[in-house]
Each structure stands twice: as structure tokens, then as C-alpha cells.
Amino acid sequence: MQEERRKFTRESADERKRALINATLELVADKGVRGATVRGIAERAQVTQGLIRHYFSSKEDLITAAFEYHMTQMTDQTFAPAASVTDSARARLRVFVKSSLEPPVVDPRSIALWAGFLNKVQHDAQMKATHERTYVYFRDQLEALIRAALEEAGIAAAPERLYQLATACNALIDGLWMEGGALPEAFAPGELPQIGLTSVGAIIGLPLEP
Amino acid sequence: MQEERRKFTRESADERKRALINATLELVADKGVRGATVRGIAERAQVTQGLIRHYFSSKEDLITAAFEYHMTQMTDQTFAPAASVTDSARARLRVFVKSSLEPPVVDPRSIALWAGFLNKVQHDAQMKATHERTYVYFRDQLEALIRAALEEAGIAAAPERLYQLATACNALIDGLWMEGGALPEAFAPGELPQIGLTSVGAIIGLPLEP
DNA sequence: AAGCTAATTATACACTTGCATAATTAAGCC
DNA sequence: GGCTTAATTATGCAAGTGTATAATTAGCTT
Secondary structure, eight states: OOOOOSOOOOOHHHHHHHHHHHHHHHHHHHHHHHHHHHHHHHHTHHHHHHHHHHSSSSSHHHHHHHHHHHHHHHHHHHHHHHHOOOOOOHHHHHHHHHHHTSSSSSOOHHHHHHHHHHHHHHHHHHHHHHHHHHHHHHHHHHHHHHHHHHHHHHHOOHHHHHHHHHHHHHHHHHHHHHHHHHHGGGTTTHHHHHHHHHHHHHHHSOOOOO | OEEEEEEEEOOHHHHHHHHHHHHHHHHHHHHHHHOOHHHHHHHHHTSTTHHHHSSSSSSSHHHHHHHHHHHHHHHHHHHHHHHHHOHHHHHHHHHHHHHHHHHTTTOOOHHHHHHHHHHHHHHHHHHHHHHHHHHHHHHHHHHHHHHHHHTTTTOOOOOHHHHHHHHHHHHHHHHHHHHHHGEEEGOOHHHHHHHHHHHHHHHHOOOOOO
């Protein structure tokens, strides 16, 4: 009987918040925001529900924090691969398109999270702002990459045309991302990046394929 | 006191079902499937909640019916405009792309519904089947239009290439649809169809703009 | 006009939800 | 080693959830 088990162990605030946020994201992906109950989240994070209120002032607060975390993570995953490429502007654009259309960016969970959060995004001002900021950032990065690649190839493009090219390529990538995530079995591995590279190349008038 | 008001009026089964389904779609778009409660739906349809059980065996059943109805309606809205065009294959493709990127297809409500239903689609086999069928149908129609337009222009394309072109154009349209619905104020009226036509033309190598 | 039947409402129930508040207890400090 | 305090659990509550069942009643038939 000297086996006196601790009833719980204390963790740092960051550790606990991270665990709660991860549990929240899993549940939002699986059941949506309303299906992610405080009891369910607590269970997945291996704590009791009362603890959530200790770290977050409300469920709303936790959801918002989880959303911000997720968006940051998505952005990082998308931009990290291209940032390390220094060969040429064309190569950088190539890597950017490719990594946007591969796991872990393309993933059923990502789509589920996007869909799960959309309601809140449309109603909550702060989340709406975060969402728009992320979209604009992505689009602008893509525009910069396209501009550099075209300049490098000696192709001139007016700002308005550049804007349209970036919007179109952004939509193409988003569409492939969505379809790859929503219908995973419909595409062979490597198919999405290949179609993406060919099509972005066609849109901007500069072949990207190796 | 001779003003004896009826406490309720009887309606045909079809009328009531339609009202309940419309109320369901409104609520799903606004709050998601879990936010669309039977009480909320009944209120919007101007009936008491018990009536839902009289026409649908469960909430699940009502949700499924609403989803089927919505998908059919979306498909009809998308394909009706192009069906009446007989000028040329190119004109038909042009109208198809254009009408896919205008209201009422492009609409915040459409996106909200798509997002609201996605969870169920990923978990419910029947809804998953409906979703995939709609996607494949859309893609195949687009592929047929592209093939006809290319043939008409005397451009040969292997089946595999045709498949890739259709997948890419489909993704582009879906991406623009998504962005137009999720960020309505980010695009001027007519901007999405214009970008769509230019880009589809670039992808398939056959200009579509008037 | 009376009766019948299905459409509709009314009521109830067990369960879940987010949140608040009180009761424990782990772990650093002297 | 005892004290202290914040982290954590335990308990409770009012409101909302889907569903089942009983009670009404509109509108048709004769």
C-alpha cells in the first residue's frame, strides 16, 4: 500500500495551454466548434474540465487562442520550405507551390479545421481579422514570388496584371488544397503538386516544371 | 369575440417538408449543423418542434434531406445557364465558367453551408457519397466542355492531359468560389468571372475572353 | 352536422452544455 | 519538516438538447 499515486501533476502554464489548444484543435477538426465541448477537450488533454477556466476565461477564449495558433502554424508550414531556397526566383516559386500542395498542408484535418472555424470566423470580428490577414499575407507572398520569377525571366508585367496572376494562382492552390483534403483518395501522391506546377506555369506564362 | 383564429393550418406534406428543409439550410449556414437545433428550425418554419418528428424520423434524417436538396439546387444553378447556349463549344465553356463565379453560386451562404455540412460529410457514408458524386459530375462536365472547345479549335489533347486540365480548371473555379464567398468585400463585381475566364483560357491554351 | 383521421401542438424526460464556486493537493520556500 | 499558495479537482446549477408520447384540432367524408 506504499504505492501512493499522485492524483495529478502540476505543469507549466505554457505546457498546459499548449495541451488544451491541441486537444481543442483535434476536437474542432473532428466535430466542429460546437462539438468541441469543454468536457471533451479536458478529457483529451487529460485534465478535468475546471482547469480550462483556470487558463482561459471562457470557451470562446480558448477557441480563439486555438484558431490563432493553428493559423500561425499553417503559415509557418507553408512558408518554411521556400524560405531556404536561394537558387533562383523560379526555383523558390516552384518550391512554394509544391509545398503548399503536399502534406502536412494538404490534409483532411486542415480542411476540417478550416470548415469548423468558418462559422466563428464569419461572426467573430477578431477571428475574421486574423483570417483576412492570413489570406492577404499568403496572396502577397505569392505575388512577390511571381513578380521575381517573371523579372528574372525578362518578362514585364503591369501591377494590375500581377495582381490578377497572384489572385488566380492563389485560387488554384486553394482549390487543389481543398480538393486534396476533402477527397484524399481521389488523387495519387504527387499528383496535386504536379498539376499545380503545370497550371501555375500556364497561368503566369512561365513553365515551372523541372 | 367572434374573431376565432385558427390555432394552425394544415399544409401538404411537400410544402411542410420544403419549409422545414429551407429553415434547416438557413440555420446550418448561420450556425452549423450542431447549431441548427430542432427548436430553432421549428421556429423558423413557423411550426412547433414536434412536427419535425412527424415528417422526418430524426434530426439526422432532416439534415441529410436538407443536404441532398441543397446539392441538387447548387448543381442546377451552375449548369442551367450553360445548357441553353448553343453557339459554340467555346461560348458554352465561357458561360459555364462565368456562371460558376457569379451569384447565386458565389455567395457567403454557399460557403457557410459547405463548411457547415463538411463534418457530416466526412462522417456519414451517404452524405459522403452525395458529395463525391457531385464533385465528379461537375469535374466531368467541365472536362467535356474543355474537350469540345479544344476540338473545335483544332487542338488535340490526350485523355490524360485532358483530365489534368479539367482538374486544374475545376480547382481554380473552386478556389475563386471559395474566396469570393469567404471574403466577399475583397472582390469587385465581375472581377471573379474575369479572372476565371482569363486563367482557364491560359491553362487550357485557348483564350476565352470576349 | 356529426364523426373520423391525420396533422399539429403540448408536455415531459433524460442527458449534455458552459460556467461558477468550493474543496483538495502538489510543490516551492524558509 | 511545516507553511503557503497557486494549480487542480470536485460538485452543483440553470439552460438547452433530441426524442418520445399524449392531447388537441383542422378539414375531409358522408
